[in-house]
Amino acid sequence: MITEFGAYALILALVLSALQMGLSAVGGARRMSVLTGAGQGAALGAFLCTGLTFLALVHAFVVSDFSVANVAANSHTAKPMLYKVAGAWGSHEGSMLLWCLVLTGFGAAMAAFGAALPPRLRAYAVATQGALGVLFLAYTVFASNPMTRLVNVPVEGASLNPLLQDPALAFHPPFLYCGYVGFSVVFSFSMAALIEGRVDAAWARWVRPWTLAAWSFLTVGITLGAFWAYYELGWGGWWFWDPVENASFMPWLIGTALLHSAVVLEKRGALPGWTVFLGLAAFTFSMLGAFLVRSGVLTSVHAFAVDPARGILLLTIMGIAAGSGFLLFALRAPSLNSGGLFAPVSRESAIVVNNIILSTATATVLLGTLYPLIREAMDGEAVSVGPPWFNLTFVPLMVLAMAILPAGPLLAWKRGDARLVMRRLWLALACAAILGLVAFAVIAPRHALASAGLALGVWLVAGAVLELAERVRAFRAPWAEVRRRTVGLPRGAWGMTLAHAGLGLFVLGASFETTWRVEAAQALSVGGQLKLGAYELALTDVGAVEGANYIAERGIVKITRGGAPICTAQPERRFYPTGRQTTSEVAICPRVLDDLYVVLGERRAGANGQPAWLVRAFVNPWVRLIFLGPLIMALGGLISLSDRRLRFGVARKAETAA
Amino acid sequence: MKIASSFLLPLREKMAALGGRMRGLSNLSTSIVCGVDAVRPLIRRLRRHLLPQGEKGRGVLVALMAIACMAGAAADPAERLPDPVQESRARDLFREVRCLVCQNESIDDSQADLAGDLRGVIRDQVKQGRSDRQIRTFLVARYGEFVLLKPPFSPSNAVLWATPWVALVLGGGLMIVLLRRRATPGAPGEDVEQLSEGEEARVQALLKDE
Numbered sequence A: 001m002i003t004e005f006g007a008y009a010l011i012l013a014l015v016l017s018a019l020q021m022g023l024s025a026v027g028g029a030r031r032m033s034v035l036t037g038a039g040q041g042a043a044l045g046a047f048l049c050t051g052l053t054f055l056a057l058v059h060a061f062v063v064s065d066f067s068v069a070n071v072a073a074n075s076h077t078a079k080p081m082l083y084k085v086a087g088a089w090g091s092h093e094g095s096m097l098l099w100c101l102v103l104t105g106f107g108a109a110m111a112a113f114g115a116a117l118p119p120r121l122r123a124y125a126v127a128t129q130g131a132l133g134v135l136f137l138a139y140t141v142f143a144s145n146p147m148t149r150l151v152n153v154p155v156e157g158a159s160l161n162p163l164l165q166d167p168a169l170a171f172h173p174p175f176l177y178c179g180y181v182g183f184s185v186v187f188s189f190s191m192a193a194l195i196e197g198r199v200d201a202a203w204a205r206w207v208r209p210w211t212l213a214a215w216s217f218l219t220v221g222i223t224l225g226a227f228w229a230y231y232e233l234g235w236g237g238w239w240f241w242d243p244v245e246n247a248s249f250m251p252w253l254i255g256t257a258l259l260h261s262a263v264v265l266e267k268r269g270a271l272p273g274w275t276v277f278l279g280l281a282a283f284t285f286s287m288l289g290a291f292l293v294r295s296g297v298l299t300s301v302h303a304f305a306v307d308p309a310r311g312i313l314l315l316t317i318m319g320i321a322a323g324s325g326f327l328l329f330a331l332r333a334p335s336l337n338s339g340g341l342f343a344p345v346s347r348e349s350a351i352v353v354n355n356i357i358l359s360t361a362t363a364t365v366l367l368g369t370l371y372p373l374i375r376e377a378m379d380g381e382a383v384s385v386g387p388p389w390f391n392l393t394f395v396p397l398m399v400l401a402m403a404i405l406p407a408g409p410l411l412a413w414k415r416g417d418a419r420l421v422m423r424r425l426w427l428a429l430a431c432a433a434i435l436g437l438v439a440f441a442v443i444a445p446r447h448a449l450a451s452a453g454l455a456l457g458v459w460l461v462a463g464a465v466l467e468l469a470e471r472v473r474a475f476r477a478p479w480a481e482v483r484r485r486t487v488g489l490p491r492g493a494w495g496m497t498l499a500h501a502g503l504g505l506f507v508l509g510a511s512f513e514t515t516w517r518v519e520a521a522q523a524l525s526v527g528g529q530l531k532l533g534a535y536e537l538a539l540t541d542v543g544a545v546e547g548a549n550y551i552a553e554r555g556i557v558k559i560t561r562g563g564a565p566i567c568t569a570q571p572e573r574r575f576y577p578t579g580r581q582t583t584s585e586v587a588i589c590p591r592v593l594d595d596l597y598v599v600l601g602e603r604r605a606g607a608n609g610q611p612a613w614l615v616r617a618f619v620n621p622w623v624r625l626i627f628l629g630p631l632i633m634a635l636g637g638l639i640s641l642s643d644r645r646l647r648f649g650v651a652r653k654a655e656t657a658a
Numbered sequence B: 001m002k003i004a005s006s007f008l009l010p011l012r013e014k015m016a017a018l019g020g021r022m023r024g025l026s027n028l029s030t031s032i033v034c035g036v037d038a039v040r041p042l043i044r045r046l047r048r049h050l051l052p053q054g055e056k057g058r059g060v061l062v063a064l065m066a067i068a069c070m071a072g073a074a075a076d077p078a079e080r081l082p083d084p085v086q087e088s089r090a091r092d093l094f095r096e097v098r099c100l101v102c103q104n105e106s107i108d109d110s111q112a113d114l115a116g117d118l119r120g121v122i123r124d125q126v127k128q129g130r131s132d133r134q135i136r137t138f139l140v141a142r143y144g145e146f147v148l149l150k151p152p153f154s155p156s157n158a159v160l161w162a163t164p165w166v167a168l169v170l171g172g173g174l175m176i177v178l179l180r181r182r183a184t185p186g187a188p189g190e191d192v193e194q195l196s197e198g199e200e201a202r203v204q205a206l207l208k209d210e
Helices: A002-030 A033-062 A069-074 A081-087 A092-113 A119-143 A167-196 A201-232 A243-268 A272-295 A308-335 A347-379 A387-404 A418-442 A448-472 A479-488 A491-516 A623-641 A648-657 B002-023 B025-034 B036-048 B056-068 B084-094 B113-127 B132-143 B155-183 B197-209
Strands: A518-524 A529-532 A535-546 A551-561 A564-569 A572-576 A581-585 A587-590 A595-605 A611-620
Touching (some): A002 A092, A002 A119, A033 A092, A033 A119, A092 A119, A092 A167, A119 A167, A167 A243, A167 A272, A272 A308, A347 A387, A347 B155, A387 A448, A387 B155, A418 A448, A535 A595, A581 A595, B084 B113, B084 B132, B113 B132
Antiparallel strands (some): A535 A551, A587 A595
């Protein structure tokens, strides 16, 4: 009953989205506030209905209603409750529903909190959001309905893949989708601005908070995914340049470029066309990601429900949405004001360079992801583009961007003084150079590139700190003055400093971890020992454990360093009878920044007939920074978001003043 | 119209093929292990396989099985070469070689049987003192370029290797051109006017007087 109700609500949501689109568009064009108001009401209604459907699906998962096809395919009675709930968005159908929920949710937020926006802009934006809602809800209702019932009801469900039964992964999709789909708001605003033919500083002020929110969510989502890969897949890798990862990374890169160019547009009125272009591109890449992940055109470790027919549908949706967006852009862009002027050395220029590099990097990731398809279409040759290629193309581009990054915020708008900036940054440069050289000299094995990576990380962190110090006149002005300035510093400035420093921390962690990780592996019987760098590992026991929906072998590995106990790792090798799958549950002993990472392998015959287990262990130095850095970046985004200058009312004042 | 269909055709084929390839995965591994040269035609044949209607969940299952086989296998002491220099060379090569039966991983990471065999082959060749280049050539001759995660620098891959840098140079060039054009005196709304040397000197003189 609840399921039917949910299915009905989903269709209602589709109808309401269509109304939202039609009413808002007509109301906007004819300046009829009754119609635009009704359109906003429809937007709220569409969100409410999609929410009800979503709750109905969660309910079906919670009570394990296997008459619902999606529940039968993805759930199991023995699954812990968290994963039953998370199962609701663990499948293709469920995740598309989540996508629609977020999409209509943002539409409703535009309708509810947009009172300060100019009425026509708001009407067109709500209408565009409604159009996107129609496309994706229609897809969900007709091609991937999660509420479909089964005629022959199974007694037990097929369960969710055990690798996905993990807290990080339970929360990974909601964050990711808030990010992906958050860019739909920017898309809608861009369309509205193009329809109106006006892109100005006020527009940038409305768009920036949405971009910041979407970007922060996406950052957290990607980090959770990387973290999951790190501790769940069992060999400590966290990024594989896999098509599915790239699919989430491309909107992030474009979103990052957009964040920066929107600042230029807001502060200086420059780059309006380019900013709108990025606004359209960000959500286009989100849709491209949805298509790549779900259609199976590319081989991926994380392949989703692969279904070619649905892939074509998603490609069509993307074609319609992005096609109309860019067509409108092509028609309107020439008439857009080119905005304020700036000198070659200025903060605007620095941000333009940032945008050029980030766009090139996005194009690079796109090319690397699609190249196997292109090559196959051209001459039928199957090729692979893997991590080594990305390391040789994407990484240098990013290094270039990061090399100039600390200078950007110190340059003045309009016309900057490069020498002045270097005078302010010499300390950061000196720190970076010295620490890089020390790392090169001290850390064995010697590695020039990784030492340079460390120097780059230090450069970023020190640059961010110096920029902040410069703003508050630390060590120059009297203490009271510094304190007053620190307190009065806008949150946006704190946000930027945190985000840039977070990037630096990530670079430090990534350089260190990928180069100086220590690895050891040995088949150990109970009582056996293994040396891992400065640590000694001893397998003291292996016992059987029974979990909620699995049975496991659990090894007890005592880790010592020079005889002093460090910790006891308990890696497991789990067997899930439902799916007949074996997974290894890694044990991680966190040190301050490092991880001791222990994996229990399969049982094999050891010496003198005793059973032995292949124990693999890693010291992952500074790995904490790899995940901490991006989280700090996201935190920076959220702090910026709370800046009172970014609230809606302020934007209106800016517009009336302009 | 013709362009569109010729683009979509391989796409559609590929989409369909992947379903087939995944379905065949379990029976694939055995045949591959006995005759490695058979891989490419096999994969091609499987690509032609279409995913029958109504088997929607199947793809997920197999894809996930493929994840389960990932577990950093190359460090297994039973496989290692005695010479640490040779071993580390072999490991570096492993990271550039794709596990052919897996979804998207290097043979350094994969636990699949075929990956193990391939590691054995490469370690043997390293032991025989063959160069990295020779080993790569050998692998490509056997399995095609598909086996290399780092596509070789070759004319047919020129687009792949050159595009990022060309794009960067074009983007930078465009920026310089636009900035120059907008900085030309007399442009409407000009407010970042470059002072000529004489003007600059006069400004400095005036400032000094104050």
